[in-house]
Amino acid sequence: MQISFHKYQGTGNDFVMIDDRQRTFPEDNSEVIGFLCDRKMGVGADGVILIQEHPEHDFRMIYYNPDGSKSLCGNGSRCAIAFAKALGMIGDKTVFETTDGVHDAFIQGEIVHFHLHDVNTVEHQGNDFFIDTGSPHHVQLVEDVAAVEIVSEGSAIRYDEKYSPGGTNVNFLQQQESQISVRTYERGVEGETLSCGTGVTACALAASFLNYESPVSVETKGGQLSVSFEKKGEQHFENIYLAGPAKKVFEGIVEVPVQNEIPS
Numbered sequence: 716m717q718i719s720f721h722k723y724q725g726t727g728n729d730f731v732m733i734d735d736r737q738r739t740f741p742e743d744n745s746e747v748i749g750f751l752c753d754r755k756m757g758v759g760a761d762g763v764i765l766i767q768e769h770p771e772h773d774f775r776m777i778y779y780n781p782d783g784s785k786s787l788c789g790n791g792s793r794c795a796i797a798f799a800k801a802l803g804m805i806g807d808k809t810v811f812e813t814t815d816g817v818h819d820a821f822i823q824g825e826i827v828h829f830h831l832h833d834v835n836t837v838e839h840q841g842n843d844f845f846i847d848t849g850s851p852h853h854v855q856l857v858e859d860v861a862a863v864e865i866v867s868e869g870s871a872i873r874y875d876e877k878y879s880p881g882g883t884n885v886n887f888l889q890q891q892e893s894q895i896s897v898r899t900y901e902r903g904v905e906g907e908t909l910s911c912g913t914g915v916t917a918c919a920l921a922a923s924f925l926n927y928e929s930p931v932s933v934e935t936k937g938g939q940l941s942v943s944f945e946k947k948g949e950q951h952f953e954n955i956y957l958a959g960p961a962k963k964v965f966e967g968i969v970e971v972p973v974q975n976e977i978p979s
């Protein structure tokens with residue numbers, strides 16, 4: 716089977732994007748998704764995104780982690796918006812549906828602004844927070860984010876009984892003079908990604924408890940993001956926007972081995 720794809724990245728969080736308006740992609744096939752994400756055998760990416768027609772909105776976006784699971788993806792949404800614009804499906808404003816419902820967004824030059832749903836609950840204990848920004852995120856404050864052993868420390872929290880059975884993404888946040896620095900262990904990838912949009916958003920909301928004001932600038936290994944929000948009361952956030960670049964890298968056609976020949 717041959718699959719045409721476009722490769723996009725948003726601050727280094729990279730995705731295989733599929734124009735699936737003809738509905739030919741083998742949806743929910745975790746072996747094909749895993750193959751496309753494989754950096755040695757396939758194209759290589761942190762996730763796969765399908766763009767489909769939607770009866771009421773501009774488009775539907777389906778995001779898959781490399782293990783085939785689904786969740787909201789902030790950077791993936793920003794890339795999907797840029798891709799939908801390149802396909803001529805939208806202009807500079809859009810309303811589309813993804814894993815957690817309907818979102819709006821707009822594009823200003825190279826920057827895609829993605830509107831996340833309101834957040835009503837923040838769990839906060841000492842240096843640790845838990846915030847669901849459409850995907851679940853544990854946030855831990857650290858002195859030196861560069862020194863964190865992301866895979867061992869992140870997976871210990873990701874698989875903690877507290878978050879069973881679904882698990883959580885895990886973000887490490889270092890406070891700096893005028894911004895925060897974040898590194899993320901992503902569930903479904905089971906490793907560090909260069910940036911995680913919903914994670915960065917959770918960290919910016921957590922930073923509001925440390926006296927950072929909106930918009931919060933966030934440094935990730937893959938580049939700079941900005942998160943704006945209105946804090947209404949102790950735990951309630953509205954008008955949450957994640958903003959940053961989303962870029963096409965290349966496009967191509969990949970030969971996907973037949974089902975029982977996909978390397979595991």
Ligand SMILES: N[C@@H](CCC[C@H](N)C(=O)O)C(=O)O
Pocket residue numbers: 728780784785786787788789790791850851884901902903904908910911912913914
């Ligand atoms: N990279 C994403 C988050 C993708 C989903 C996550 N791995 C999960 O399973 O919750 C982002 O930019 O938000």
